[in-house]
Amino acid sequence: MYASAEFAQVDEWLIAERENLLAIIDAASPTAETAELARLLAPALWGLGWWSDAHRLYDRALQAARHIGDQRAEAYALLELGRIDQIGGFYGAARTGFRLARRIAVAVGDPRCQAEALCELGQTAWRIGDHGDAERFYTKALRMACDIDYPPAECDARNGLGHVERLACNYAAATEHFRRSWAIAIGAGDRARAASALWGHAEVVRRLGDNGTARQNYTDALRTARQINHPKIEGDALRGLAHVARLAEDWDSARRYYEDALEIACHIRDRHGEVWSLWGLGHVQRNAGRFEEARQRFSDAYDIAIEINLALAQEEILRGIGHLERQLGNYDAARRRYVDSLRDADRINNRHGRADVLRSLGHVAADTGYLSEACTALAEAGGIYESIGVPLADRVRAEMRAMGCPPPNL
Template identity: 30%
Template structure:
């Protein structure tokens, strides 16, 4: 080995098992299954090609990055009026410093002035943690923030928090790592971040020379030089506000044969009309928007008006097509046209949104230009598009779930055909903000049927993507709506599914109360299947609380009811639950009897995921009985099934059991391998089991 050396330098990152050796002789076999690596996040939205008039601000930000960092990392706050270019400045600066952040750049629009209210910090943390390969996020905001700080500790991250409302909204999102940088933009000064050692930067208007250059880059230097007086008037009437200049420039660029004087005159006319607005900059933006709006083709102008009336924060071609009753291709072209006019931003491919001021203008145009019945119809079509698409994901991901009614005023627009669970889950993840906004708008508009139907259709989002807080909110609203609507089946579903959400959110006492109400209602409705579901929820609550006798009684009643109504999958799931209770009570023969039968029944039904759960628990029972060979064979089969199903939690649990088995079999090296991989998986899920596995690993002999 003399003369051989292994080294790792720079910002290298190693995941899973690594072997460094100078010389290797003989066979080396390493078996490991680590979580798939996601790409390093680079989430900044597109930045302007040229950032003009900001040399002083860029220099000040560079100086901050050169200074020694405070212990909790840097927090740089850019404040200024709307349309001043805070987001463009922040994004452009972070792009120039990308090499300083090898672990990635994360972005969130905090929607400080959006119509649906500011973004919830818990939702933003969830998106950040999922971007870092953490599919499960604690429901409690403080726990999620603590996990966020743990995950980012020691890394070199940048985070852009755009359009913040308050310091309280921002504070849980600060990474806290010494070499991290968080840039916050907002209209208000956010002085409360001073206690977090934030540095504040006021972003002002750009000067006349920069404004003229910006206009020349938009419309061409030759045109500006040839019509210098008109160009000067446009610059003056845009008041040094970059957004106004961009909108006016886009209008002129789209009309190469129209004199610049026509835009200058339009800006003057609109400024006179909008004198009631307080800020010169805001008046300039409104004037530029009004001029651009008047130049739109009728179909684009109508879409602009309708989008301004919608409660959702982002638009896809499908959603826009539903709003305006347009084919997908036509909606896509019109969104592109509005983007070309700087009336829409495009933060990601196929997704569009308004700047806050543009949304206000579009809403004014919609209120003035669309009759009330057309406004209501557009919002209804969008809500029904979301409802129908979420229902399609429900049919695909939870096919055995008993469907409830869906009320559509007309056939829903643009419901996609998903090619599998993965594409359905991607849609749910991308549209969770739109679904939440539609549900809240339905509550505000007094549409109870739509409220509970949306809450019901979002079940796969709650079941698979674990959005516990949104699940509780949706079902609290859905329960009130179902009762107001007088639909008892919906009320019972809201109680049962809502109990599931409360249990996942760490509120077991409330969950038990909801399940109890669900049981009473099911009995009053003489609905044994609903009664069985309520009993199942009660049983799970008792099992988690360690009340095994009560849990067993509830699961036995679940089994009886499901056999009575002929629900074979439900029967098998009740057997799994009874097997878990018997395992916890150390009644191994009873556990094996229930689990063996459940595994056979689920395999016959083609439910391989639940059959694998029964197998894993069977392996646990064999392990507890000291039957190590049987335990190994059963757990290996379960592990393969969970990897095929991409079930991270149960993969980790099975590896945990295999680690225990290896330790009892006198193989500490194999135990360390299994437990190490289980620990990595548990940590991606923020699972409480991680602590116990970490302790066991520390106790294992190293030799």
Template identity: 30%
Template sequence: PDWPDAGAARSWLAAERANLLATERRARGQGRPGAAARLAYAMAGFLDEECHWVDAEAVLVTAVEHWTGTGERAALCRALLHLSAVHAHTARYPEAAESGDRALRIARATGDEEAEAEVLRTLGTLNWHVGDHQAALVLFQKSFAITAMSGDSLDRARLHNNMAVTLLFLGEYDRALEHFEKTLSGFTEAGDHAALGKTLNNIGDLYLRRGDLESSRRSFEESLTFLEHSGNRYDRATVRGSLADVLTESGDIAAALPLYQETLAEFRALADRKSQADTLIGLGEAYRKAGEPERAVRHFLDALDIARLIGAAHQEIQALRHLGQAHFAAGRLDSAGQDLEAALSLAERTHDVDEKARTESVLTDVRRAVGGASTAHTLPGLTFEPGGN
């Protein structure tokens, strides 16, 4: 077809997705694995962007098998790159790392700097998913060093956004904002409205962390205006969850709860487990602030189970911290101390500066309460005397 623009091509792919997938399966079934692999690669970007991750994984696995057997390294490298990103979306982090590492070895062996830069960015995102923010930042910086020499402005804007988000988790808000400003400039120049929407969501998160609820909400609402027209299901659900977070912080629990429920249903439909954990934590916090601590604890425990199952350290820290707060509010000081000490230990290991500071603040309150409750009350590894901190 002669598509007039990218939007028309995307619409055609959406309309023909089932037929294209059937064609790929038929090609494999008729002994034409090369044709199936090429079709899989042609669809991969669209399937990933539109959140059809199960379909993308299915076709890319067979494409990787084919090109592994034929020794076509350039094709194999890019198929592995796509597969790594898809595995990360579905929280299959070990598989994502394996595919990404294979792609990186091929890119470097063949001198393909463009592929190397993109693999480094994908691996950086993977490290962010599992909570290793220092490692993520290093990988993004390496990717940017290559992209600054040979990449285009859109690639640089993406990396500025990646570095900014990582710096948020490292507690470096001013540096993050500098990168976000460069991101907005690059995406505005490129006319990429979906990317602009996602960046505005990230900037809203920065304002939320700083306690500027009004600016945060404005940023989230502006983000949603972009993403309602040009974003995908994941993007829109993410911003709705962000809006629910700022409503919770503002005390508007009645407005936050249905947004959280809608967001959770969407992430379950997408099989995005990490985002499910994020949303469950938000729901739990909303119920805690609404005076329903037991309901809050159930949501935090569900989030903790998911985070530990998939190896998402940041979500595990958050779930533990919120559990500690809920137990503290209910007067269960021992349970509060155990959860908060576990959260603090993990935050220190993963250099999650923001969560470390928040956990330490709550833990200080618990220690003071323990000191006032008994002459010698023990928390894991420590004994506190009355008035101790």
């Protein structure tokens, strides 16, 4: 997992001195120097798996800033505390902190902090499925970042807008945002942001069926993440490689990648990554015929997705359970899960997800002898795929021909 002997030596030292460092900061007076030491130590301990220690240190930095009356430092401490809350899936607490950071930044006249807070509010919104709010926050952040010539926030805003457009199935717009985000990061020598943009672009092209480019982008992001010792991006990239392997039916590789991604997610308390890794392992186990293990993986993923309000994950997990029920011949249960998934897809306006569920409902209808219903569902699914530029439209047409459906008007 670690990029070099130097990182390993630093990690060993931190592990050995962790309790002493925490005790020193706890005993220190609430000064600017104490706040800075807490801020520097927090991400290092988070990367080693001590999420609670990192949260405690960011809170210590916040309290110190408030004690000395440094509002600017308070705003940045709120951003950092919100980010660690966001990783842990505490989106409500994160949003509250980001909003307060933005208000303080406005009051003290710090547009850079305002732009960063807007980006983080956008990140929280798209994670929980509030794509309209996410777009508004990111657009405001982008405009402000460009006005004040602040590349980090411009990079983050474009990255965020890439994800918003991806989830809205506007894949060309998403690709352009990720391309420009990557270019800004490369120009600034910011390897973490460059890797994040590569990962986002891979998420787009994978949905368009370009698994070769997706695999290369995920691999490049993984290499960078390991070189700079960034476990969050490392886990995201591993999970992306697992998705590509699963689509290629390389199930052994998919399992290994998902398991490695899950280990990292649990280690750094990345709840979002944990959900999607469990979801992927559910599909791996389903393919292997280990149906009870698959059901448990899906159930664990769904429980977390409900707990932290991950709307897209809920939709995808329900569809995964529907696939499992269909494999077992439980067609009524499969149909119920698919209908629930369709409701969630419509709630967050996920057209690609709607098409996927309609296709699955068409398969269940065909399996149970309802040919007309199957043809109707598949025709709508194919039409959506065609409209968003996804090559699955051709496959749907072939399925309809095999069933003897009337030619669809795609």
